[in-house]
Amino acid sequence: MTSVRVPIMFCGEWIEQNGHYRFNGTEARGIMVPRSTTYAQLIEKVSRVICIDISKFDIEMKFKLKTFDPMPPVPIMNDDDVDYFLEETISGAEPDSCPEEPVEPYVEGECLSPNNFVAEDQSIFEFVPKTQPNDRRSNEENVNVIVHDDVDGITVSDPTLGNVAHSNNRYMPRVNLFACSSSFDTDNSHSNTINLPSTEVVGDSDWLMGKKLFSSKEELQQVLFMEALRKNFEFKTFKSGKNILVVKCVDNTCKWRLRAMKFGSLNMFKITKYYSVHSCALDVRKRDHRHASFKLIGHKICHKFDGASSSYRPGDIREDFQKQFGFEISYHKAWKAREYAMEKVRGTPEDSFKLLPLYMEMLKKKNSGTCTFLEVDNANNFKYFFMAIGGCIHGFISSIRPVIAIDGTFLKGKFKGTLFIATALDGNNQLYHVAFGVGDSENDASWGWFLMKLKVAIGEVPNLVFISDKHPSIQKNVNIAFPNAAYGICTHHLKQNLRAKFKEIEVGAIVELAAKAYRPQHFNYFMNEIQKVDERVVKYLQDAGYEKWAHSHFDGLRYSIMTTNIAESMNYVLKNPRQLPIHKLLASIIDKLREWFCDRREEAVNCHTRLTKWAEKELLTKSENSRTYKVVPLNMNEFIVKDGDLNGHVNILDKTCNCREFQLDQLPCEHALAVCRYRETLSVYDMCSRYYSSEAWVTAYAETIYHVGTEEEWEVSEEVQSNEVLHPVEKRKKGRPQQIRIPSQGEEKLRRKCGRCGSRGHNRLTCSLPMPLSSNEPVVRPNET
Secondary structure, three states: OOEEEEEEEEEEEEEEEOOEEEEEEEEEEEEEEEOOOOHHHHHHHHHHHOOOOOOOEEEEEEEEOOOOOOOOOEEEOOHHHHHHHHHHHHHOOOOOOOOOOOOOOEEOOEEOOHHHOOOOOEEEEEEEEOOOOOOOOOOOOOOOOOEEEOOOOOOOOOHHHOOOOOOOOOOOOOOOOOOOOOOOOOOOOOOOOOOEOOOEEEOOOOOOOOEOEEOOHHHHHHHHHHHHHHHOOOEEEEEEOOOEEEEEEOOOOOOOEEEEEEOOOOOOEEEEEEEOOOOOOHHHOOOOOOOOOHHHHHHHOHHHHOOOOOOOOHHHHHHHHHHHHOOOOOHHHHHHHHHHHHHHHHOOHHHHHHOHHHHHHHHHHHOOOOEEEEEEOOOOEEEEEEEEOHHHHHHHHHHOOOEEEEEEEEOOOOOOOEEEEEEEEOOOOOEEEEEEEEEOOOOHHHHHHHHHHHHHHHOOOOOOEEEEOOOHHHHHHHHHHOOOOEEEEOHHHHHHHHHHHOOOOOOHHHHHHHHHOOOHHHHHHHHHHHHHHOHHHHHHHHHHOHHHHOOOOOOOOOOOOOOOHHHHHHHHHOOOHHHOOHHHHHHHHHHHHHHHHHHHHHHHHOOOOOEOHHHHHHHHHHHHHOOOOEEEEOOOOEEEEEOOOOOEEEEOOOOEEOOOHHHHHOOOOHHHHHHHHHOOOOOHHHHOOHHHEHHHHHHHOOOOOOOOOOHHHOOOOHHHHOOOOEOOOOOOOOOOOOOOOOOOHHHHHHHOEOOOOOOEOOOOOOOOOOOOOOOOOOOOOOOOO
């Protein structure tokens, strides 16, 4: 059987000059294959010779013919291509297009003279790693791997190099070079390296054994650092440059060493020499490892800060590191590693403000109807931000009770600031967030800007009510932005103010009962009880305005929403995200809204009652309480309901009752339920407001909230990209800087008094005053006469 000689060249790249292609390779091998070789057999032969695992890599082969006209490399993709390639190799003849010219065959781009004539044409093999299902992704450390087998070659390119071989090159997905499944991962199975033949290796078997390619010199150093930690040894850099790295063990008597060189014209590094045996003494191995830098540790714990939680403390880092590697690190190094990891995962606060215009644009693209506003000062420093998701706006206007609780909470990031929140309650009495904002603090300017943007987002809403704490800026700007809306005070903050002003008096429980009373008669009763305790409290409540905090005097429909706890609850939900950079904070809010919308939409769709679960439960409780009530009809629409107290006068047509609960809550009171039981033709559900229906519940969460995706996926216009937003101007605290509260050791000595003479600057042992002869003999101090 005829055998064919096939030279193989690899470790290089294609070069195109004036339309002519040549392969600049650094490694060469030769194989013998039968003339009847198939495509699969050739693949298997090549992969075995160049040490490539075909279960992990796809191989592409090309060969090149020498012709008068420039011709790109010809791919080998099936048995027919292999047959043509081998026939050309055997014949050594030129294609029919140039029959009279002798052929100067190329072996991987190298032109041979007639004296060194080789009949085989060039074959190029490209292979790329197949995607592993458990590869961990990263936005920071990634390389694109392209492997060329140019006549059996391998090349690996940095992402910035683009296509180095062929327009059909395939790229490996981004792979985190140092991702770990535990706190500190020492498994190198995911290291982004490629085995190569013919490396000089001395010593026992080692995972570094064999020629390896690394995406950069930094990656090689990181891998060496982790290897040193894992095997408890230290090394020093003997030589380092752009094209070379030589490291040796810190013990001069130890022969462990490694040499790596830059790979061709690429940024890759490959190991050329490696002696893996350690002969250093145990005394060299110290308690604190020299290679355990805060950056290396921080890189290994990045996965701990993927979310908003920051519960992974420096103490936990020290403990995990000691358990994993057996070394102790200082608290300061653990803290720096934590800060480094958080910055690497979450970015810097300064960069976060620069991303705001892009984030806003993508948010509006992903979620139709979304309103976002951003304001900067003359120097492009951040001032205010507003965000209202389209799904939340549409659901609030159509299906949510028009009562908005607004509140502000402080941010914990580098530039501080205040987060503004506007929240309502859905028909199931769950939080429904309308809008969010960010400003410098709670003042007239920031609240006025936020409320004006809220007006743009929701427009004019009939019977709208705002509830907040007793902050003067909120009430002032609500009246400006929403002149037709009613304004109420949070009863919880009212009680806190009373407790602060009248510390010796406890009337909070009675004030709460007075605030929740529906009938003016009940309100007057509780106010009389408060007056018996202290008239000053009554005067304070009168100055606050009964119409702002008392349900019985309020000019509007509060639907029994008496506090801003619904907004305070969101403050607690965002407890951890409030310390994130601003665009990460917004992403956390979007994630939480998306989660709530998804869960509650499913819950609402699966609700098979006419009212929401909460409303059904409320009616059931009232119905049980009204079973003993006696109903006396007055006419077809009016009824007297005797309850043993003040009784009730119910008008079914107007949906009112003199207890005022029916009309203020828009939900039947106990008297109305007794009438519905008396008149069997009346439906309880017809007496309820639409806001409590399961249909409105479904409508409120009908739209889907989408995340904006990763920064690499953002597609924004050049105009938006050109918008520059700088971080807020850091405000200096008022007053002079505080003095150091904890004195130094020397200052502390000067402050202490001598136990013998009472002077400062020395102690009783160094005092010049003589010791008294007896305990009864007085000591005469220098300043005494």
